[in-house]
Amino acid sequence: MSTAVKMDDEAKSKLEELQAEIRLKTGKKVTQQELLSELIETVVDSRSEFIDSFRDGSLELSEEEIERFNEGRIASGTETDEEDIDEILYG
Structure with missing residues (x-):
C-alpha cells in the first residue's frame, strides 16, 4: 500500500539530492x-x-x-541498595 506524503520544497529538494548522491556513489x-x-x-x-x-x-x-531540585531532597540516614529497592517495588 502506498500513501502520499506532503513535504515542502526544501525537504523535497534535499531528498532528491540524497537520491542523486546515492546513485552517483553506489550506481x-x-x-x-x-x-x-x-x-x-x-x-x-x-x-x-x-x-x-x-x-x-x-x-x-x-x-x-x-x-531547587536538591533542596527538596532529604537524607533518611538509611543506606538503600538495589536489593532493597527491588524488595520494595516487587515484594
Missing part, C-alpha cells in the same frame, strides 16, 4: 519511497535522540533548577 537507483523507508529504519535505532530533537528548549537543567 544503484533507489526510489524516494525506498529512501524514506531506509531513513525511518535508521532513525528507529536512535529513536529517543530523534524524539528529543522536537522538544522545545534545552533538556539540561540550569544550576538554579538543580539547586
Whole structure:
C-alpha cells in the first residue's frame, strides 16, 4: 500500500539530492519511497535522540533548577541498595 506524503520544497529538494548522491556513489537507483523507508529504519535505532530533537528548549537543567531540585531532597540516614529497592517495588 502506498500513501502520499506532503513535504515542502526544501525537504523535497534535499531528498532528491540524497537520491542523486546515492546513485552517483553506489550506481544503484533507489526510489524516494525506498529512501524514506531506509531513513525511518535508521532513525528507529536512535529513536529517543530523534524524539528529543522536537522538544522545545534545552533538556539540561540550569544550576538554579538543580539547586531547587536538591533542596527538596532529604537524607533518611538509611543506606538503600538495589536489593532493597527491588524488595520494595516487587515484594
